[in-house]
Amino acid sequence: MSNFDFSPLYRSAIGFDRLVRLLETNQGQxxxxxxxxxxxLVSENKYRISISVAGFSENELEITAHDNLLIVKGKHINEKRERNYLYQGITERNFERKFQLAEYIQIKDVHLENGLLSINLERIVPETLKPRRIEIK
Structure with missing residues (x-):
């Protein structure tokens, strides 16, 4: 992957510096x-993130949300298992996956079923920010 120079955007895009920094950060990741x-996309304002977490139990998964960042971590508790694999196609390593969430996205619920971790999200825009019709008197 080639690197892009985002510095010209700082001159012409006022108020989008956070977006440009986000692009720069994720570019090298x-x-x-x-x-x-x-x-x-489940519906207009509902989303679902499904993560394949085969081999992880509920107590080995950690989900945290801070500001607009969702972090999902998987860490095996008993890593000192010695096995003699003839072929190992299932990865069992620890992981950390980050998702940048848009404004007003809230986590509704989380389910772990058949090796899939499903995180249901919903965009809830405050009433004060929704468009409203103003009557002429």
């Missing part, structure tokens, strides 16, 4: 594809 995940 080599998180790989482990664990694999899907981001699904």
């Amino acid at each position: 080599v998180n790989g594809s482990y664990p694999s995940y899907n981001v699904e």
